[in-house]
Amino acid sequence: MASETARIEAFSDGVFAIAVTLLILEVKIPAVGAPHLRVQLLQQWPQYVAFVLSFAFIGIMWINHHRLFNYIRHADNNLLVLNLVLLLGVTIVPFPTAVLATRLGTPDQRTAAMLYNGTYVFIAICFNFLWRYSVSRKLLGHDIDYSAADKISKQYAFGPALYLICFLVAWWSVAVSLLMNFALALFFALPPATAEKLRLKHSANPRF
Amino acid sequence: MASETARIEAFSDGVFAIAVTLLILEVKIPAVGAPHLRVQLLQQWPQYVAFVLSFAFIGIMWINHHRLFNYIRHADNNLLVLNLVLLLGVTIVPFPTAVLATRLGTPDQRTAAMLYNGTYVFIAICFNFLWRYSVSRKLLGHDIDYSAADKISKQYAFGPALYLICFLVAWWSVAVSLLMNFALALFFALPPATAEKLRLKHSANPRF
Amino acid sequence: MASETARIEAFSDGVFAIAVTLLILEVKIPAVGAPHLRVQLLQQWPQYVAFVLSFAFIGIMWINHHRLFNYIRHADNNLLVLNLVLLLGVTIVPFPTAVLATRLGTPDQRTAAMLYNGTYVFIAICFNFLWRYSVSRKLLGHDIDYSAADKISKQYAFGPALYLICFLVAWWSVAVSLLMNFALALFFALPPATAEKLRLKHSANPRF
Amino acid sequence: MASETARIEAFSDGVFAIAVTLLILEVKIPAVGAPHLRVQLLQQWPQYVAFVLSFAFIGIMWINHHRLFNYIRHADNNLLVLNLVLLLGVTIVPFPTAVLATRLGTPDQRTAAMLYNGTYVFIAICFNFLWRYSVSRKLLGHDIDYSAADKISKQYAFGPALYLICFLVAWWSVAVSLLMNFALALFFALPPATAEKLRLKHSANPRF
Numbered sequence: 001m002a003s004e005t006a007r008i009e010a011f012s013d014g015v016f017a018i019a020v021t022l023l024i025l026e027v028k029i030p031a032v033g034a035p036h037l038r039v040q041l042l043q044q045w046p047q048y049v050a051f052v053l054s055f056a057f058i059g060i061m062w063i064n065h066h067r068l069f070n071y072i073r074h075a076d077n078n079l080l081v082l083n084l085v086l087l088l089g090v091t092i093v094p095f096p097t098a099v100l101a102t103r104l105g106t107p108d109q110r111t112a113a114m115l116y117n118g119t120y121v122f123i124a125i126c127f128n129f130l131w132r133y134s135v136s137r138k139l140l141g142h143d144i145d146y147s148a149a150d151k152i153s154k155q156y157a158f159g160p161a162l163y164l165i166c167f168l169v170a171w172w173s174v175a176v177s178l179l180m181n182f183a184l185a186l187f188f189a190l191p192p193a194t195a196e197k198l199r200l201k202h203s204a205n206p207r208f
Numbered sequence: 209m210a211s212e213t214a215r216i217e218a219f220s221d222g223v224f225a226i227a228v229t230l231l232i233l234e235v236k237i238p239a240v241g242a243p244h245l246r247v248q249l250l251q252q253w254p255q256y257v258a259f260v261l262s263f264a265f266i267g268i269m270w271i272n273h274h275r276l277f278n279y280i281r282h283a284d285n286n287l288l289v290l291n292l293v294l295l296l297g298v299t300i301v302p303f304p305t306a307v308l309a310t311r312l313g314t315p316d317q318r319t320a321a322m323l324y325n326g327t328y329v330f331i332a333i334c335f336n337f338l339w340r341y342s343v344s345r346k347l348l349g350h351d352i353d354y355s356a357a358d359k360i361s362k363q364y365a366f367g368p369a370l371y372l373i374c375f376l377v378a379w380w381s382v383a384v385s386l387l388m389n390f391a392l393a394l395f396f397a398l399p400p401a402t403a404e405k406l407r408l409k410h411s412a413n414p415r416f
Numbered sequence: 417m418a419s420e421t422a423r424i425e426a427f428s429d430g431v432f433a434i435a436v437t438l439l440i441l442e443v444k445i446p447a448v449g450a451p452h453l454r455v456q457l458l459q460q461w462p463q464y465v466a467f468v469l470s471f472a473f474i475g476i477m478w479i480n481h482h483r484l485f486n487y488i489r490h491a492d493n494n495l496l497v498l499n500l501v502l503l504l505g506v507t508i509v510p511f512p513t514a515v516l517a518t519r520l521g522t523p524d525q526r527t528a529a530m531l532y533n534g535t536y537v538f539i540a541i542c543f544n545f546l547w548r549y550s551v552s553r554k555l556l557g558h559d560i561d562y563s564a565a566d567k568i569s570k571q572y573a574f575g576p577a578l579y580l581i582c583f584l585v586a587w588w589s590v591a592v593s594l595l596m597n598f599a600l601a602l603f604f605a606l607p608p609a610t611a612e613k614l615r616l617k618h619s620a621n622p623r624f
Numbered sequence: 625m626a627s628e629t630a631r632i633e634a635f636s637d638g639v640f641a642i643a644v645t646l647l648i649l650e651v652k653i654p655a656v657g658a659p660h661l662r663v664q665l666l667q668q669w670p671q672y673v674a675f676v677l678s679f680a681f682i683g684i685m686w687i688n689h690h691r692l693f694n695y696i697r698h699a700d701n702n703l704l705v706l707n708l709v710l711l712l713g714v715t716i717v718p719f720p721t722a723v724l725a726t727r728l729g730t731p732d733q734r735t736a737a738m739l740y741n742g743t744y745v746f747i748a749i750c751f752n753f754l755w756r757y758s759v760s761r762k763l764l765g766h767d768i769d770y771s772a773a774d775k776i777s778k779q780y781a782f783g784p785a786l787y788l789i790c791f792l793v794a795w796w797s798v799a800v801s802l803l804m805n806f807a808l809a810l811f812f813a814l815p816p817a818t819a820e821k822l823r824l825k826h827s828a829n830p831r832f
Contacts, residue, residue: 007217007274009423014225017430018642021438021507022229026237029442029514037515037524041531055507059500066423066496080274081397084267091229091263098237099245108245115249189497215633215690222641226434230645234653288690289813292683299645299679306653307661316661323665425631433638437646437715445650445722453723453732457739471715475708482631482704605705 005075008083012069015087016062019094023054026098046104053178054097056185057120061090064127064188071149072134073141082130089123104174113170113177117163120181124159131156159188213283216291217274223295224270227302231262234306254312261386262305264393265328269298272335272396279357280342281349290338297331312382321378321385325371328389332367339364367396421491424499425482431503432478435510439470442514462520469594470513472601473536477506480543480604487565488550489557498546505539520590529586529593533579536597540575547572575604629699632707636693639711640686643718647678650722670728677802678721680809681744685714688751688812695773696758697765706754713747728798737794737801741787744805748783755780783812 027047030040065086072079096116103112134140135149162184170177235255238248273294280287304324311320342348343357370392378385443463446456481502488495512532519528550556551565578600586593651671654664689710696703720740727736758764759773786808794801 007221010218010426011221011225011270011274013423013427014222014430014638015229017427018226018229018434019232020503021431021434022233024435024507024510025233025438025441027511029511029518032518032522032524037519037527041515041527052504055504056500059503062427063493063496063500066427077271077398080271084264084271087228087267088260088263091232094232095235095237099249102237102240103245106240108240111245111249190493215637215693218634219637219641219686219690222430222638223645226642226645227648230649233649285687285814288687292680292687295644295683296676296679299648302648303651303653307665310653310656311661314656316656319661319665426634429631429635430638433635434642436711437639437642440643440715440718441646441649443719445719445726448726448730448732453727453735457723457735468712471712472708475711478635479701479704479708482635485631606701 005069005072008075008080009066009069012065012083012087013062015090016058016065019090020055020058020062022094023051023058023097026094026101027051047101049104049178050097050101053181053185054093056182058090058093060185060188061123061127068127068131068134071140071144074139076137076139078133078137079130079139082126082133086123086126086130089119089126092119092122109174110170113174114167117167117170117177117181120163121160121167124156124163127159128153128156162187213277213280216283216288217277220273220277220291220295221270223298224266224273227298228263228266228270230302231259231266231305234302234309235259255309257312257386258305258309261389261393262301264390266298266301268393268396269331269335276335276339276342279348279352282347284345284347286341286345287338287347290334290341294331294334294338297327297334300327300330317382318378321382322375325375325378325385325389328371329368329375332364332371335367336361336364370395421485421488424491424496425485428481428485428499428503429478431506432474432481435506436471436474436478438510439467439474439513442510442517443467463517465520465594466513466517469597469601470509472598474506474509476601476604477539477543484543484547484550487556487560490555492553492555494549494553495546495555498542498549502539502542502546505535505542508535508538525590526586529590530583533583533586533593533597536579537576537583540572540579543575544569544572629693629696632699632704633690633693636689636707636711637686639714640682640689643714644679644682644686646718647675647682647721650718650725651675671725673728673802674721674725677805677809678717680806682714682717684809684812685747685751692751692755692758695764695768698763700761700763702757702761703754703763706750706757710747710750710754713743713750716743717747733798734794737798738791741791741794741801741805744787745784745791748780748787751783752777752780786811 028044030037030044096112096119100109100112100116103109132153135146135153138146140146140149166177166180166184169180236252238245238252304320304327308317308320308324311317340361343354343361348354348357374385374388374392377388444460446453446460450456512528512535516525516528516532519525548569551562551569556562556565582593582596582600585596652668654661654668720736720743724733724736724740727733756777759770759777764770764773790801790804790808793804
């Protein structure tokens with residue numbers, strides 16, 4: 001049974017792993033010859049902020065993808081396509097990250113932060129589509145409690161709204177918007193309260 | 209049995225995942241200091257078109273590769289080599305994509321679109337070789353209906369011809385050629401009608 | 417049982433593999449037209465030193481990660497997050513590597529070597545958190561001898577201290593610091609003496 | 625049993641897949657504005673030669689790695705380290721490839737071709753160490769005929785010598801050296817004649 005989604009998970013793991021590792025390529029090596037290296041390294045703090053934020057975001061998305069596919073046991077053609085659209089969003093992340101890294105502290109930072117959060121809104125919507133489709137087409141394991149799955153659906157529904165708020169807040173204050181992004185990454189890193197009520201993949205291990 | 213092709217699939221998944229994720233590196237970060245970021249982002253629409261088109265194309269190719277290896281259960285040395293030649297085509301994609309992204313809207317766009325579609329013709333031919341070889345050497349699972357497999361072969365035979373038409377149309381109109389590329393990506397995302405007639409890998413799941 | 421940590425290992429393998437392979441992108445292709453290629457290739461010896469050192473370091477980290485997950489058989493949400501923080505450290509490595517490669521032999525080499533070893537201190541601390549958490553939450557296999565696991569914990573505790581010494585030595589001599597880095601990579605490549613006392617995953621194979 | 629080397633294979637697959645996919649990044653996008661795109665694309669033929677040659681080489685190395693780990697069923701710490709050294713060689717390949725691509729047709733092409741073949745000599749030596757170590761430490765499956773394995777060892781022993789000849793021929797003629805490289809890639813793509821005499825992993829499939 002597991003093998004039905006195994007290759008989807010393997011391909012997705014690859015995309016997540018590459019997207020998260022490519023982020024470091026956007027942190028520029030300071031040019032030789034300019035001021036002291038120490039000064040140069042400190043001056044590019046916006047690049048570190050953008051790097052850590054995007055790393056956290058993609059990492060948390062991977063945890064959530066992992067969590068969903070703990071429940072999803074069957075695959076059909078539409079699921080493959082919905083998963084691809086989600087991965088499209090994931091692979092895009094290094095682009096708005098680099099734009100944000102180069103614009104933080106400049107007059108263009110508002111546009112950059114909105115582009116950044118716009119990407120997150122898109123990905124949050126994709127997660128909703130992927131999960132709701134899986135529930136509605138009964139692609140979850142037979143041992144899953146579907147009423148509990150609905151609670152997950154409700155929790156996920158907040159994602160697009162929350163990132164849309166970050167998007168709008170960026171118009172008013174980029175700093176507050178980025179702080180909210182960090183808070184949201186932490187929020188989605190937490191296991192859903194309802195998870196305990198779902199029968200787990202490995203019932204021998206009640207922790208996961 | 210599955211393990212015989214498992215490492216081919218793992219290696220191929222890796223190549224597909226990397227090729228699709230590298231595409232974003234070809235979307236250039238707008239230079240700081242020039243016009244407003246908003247304007248710069250809008251001006252590089254050709255890069256987004258090329259990115260999304262190539263992402264869709266590689267994603268669909270992955271789905272098709274996944275589909276074929278649902279049937280292919282045995283591997284011989286020639287299959288490894290044919291699969292490598294297919295992957296050669298896949299890894300090339302970021303190059304014509306970047307060429308297209310930099311040339312759309314310039315007098316060179318015709319050459320760029322023909323290079324782009326030429327790559328697709330090559331990949332479509334590779335898919336045909338891989339599949340026909342697998343059928344002819346009886347590398348499919350013993351539970352597969354080989355007459356149905358022949359129908360897949362017939363459907364796949366259209367691929368090179370269709371991309372060759374896109375290649376020729378690019379000479380006349382690049383825009384029409386690219387629209388046809390999008391349409392073809394959607395076409396190959398659909399499961400072949402004959403798939404239902406093949407006995408599936410996981411007979412417990414009639415959806416896949 | 418193994419499948420509970422299988423996807424963590426797959427994702428981690430992907431990140432390690434990509435981080436280690438991206439290192440070569442930081443070795444610059446000598447510009448055409450300047451002096452003889454032979455001379456240019458020899459002149460960029462600092463890039464080769466940094467490349468080989470970082471390759472060894474990431475490779476050894478992968479071996480250690482592999483070793484720990486030979487014992488860790490259960491996963492909870494915190495383990496996923498701790499593993500992500502460790503991988504954050506791993507993906508960073510190409511950045512201080514490139515900084516070191518461009519600064520070796522210049523007055524900035526001290527800062528570069530300290531940045532480099534600072535990254536290693538961070539990763540060594542992450543390894544300790546990951547392992548101690550797994551031990552304290554009893555995520556190891558039921559067949560593991562926990563008193564022996566404590567010996568591993570003690571051995572790992574040296575990691576941050578040793579890299580901190582390298583960090584401080586870099587202030588005094590970059591060359592000695594880098595030599596110590598090589599020695600440490602070799603040290604951590606060795607299996608812990610206590611490993612033999614732990615019951616192994618594959619008891620049929622007493623070598624591993 | 626298979627799981628003992630499973631993660632080594634997964635990590636190696638990742639490195640091979642990334643190294644082979646990164647090669648395309650070394651094929652430069654022609655600058656906009658210069659001569660006709662068609663002319664520019666034709667002028668950079670050395671980049672295509674280098675790309676295809678290195679793709680074939682890494683691909684063939686993957687097939688050989690796959691072949692060896694069909695026999696190797698046990699892992700010890702030294703095998704991990706020897707495999708890492710082999711992967712070091714694999715990740716280096718994009719560097720000499722890019723150097724060769726930029727130097728073909730210039731007076732520096734001899735140096736570039738020797739660097740290129742020097743890398744191959746190193747990798748061929750690594751393959752020998754990895755295989756001979758596995759044989760001597762009896763890491764192969766219990767069902768393997770060790771006298772047949774010795775024949776593989778003998779065949780592999782030719783690798784370093786053959787690439788050393790290419791290395792020396794490059795001094796006299798770069799073109800002949802590269803043609804020999806292509807011929808060697810094809811040679812190592814062939815299954816060893818002795819393979820049939822070894823008992824195969826999947827005895828149900830006598831083709832592999």
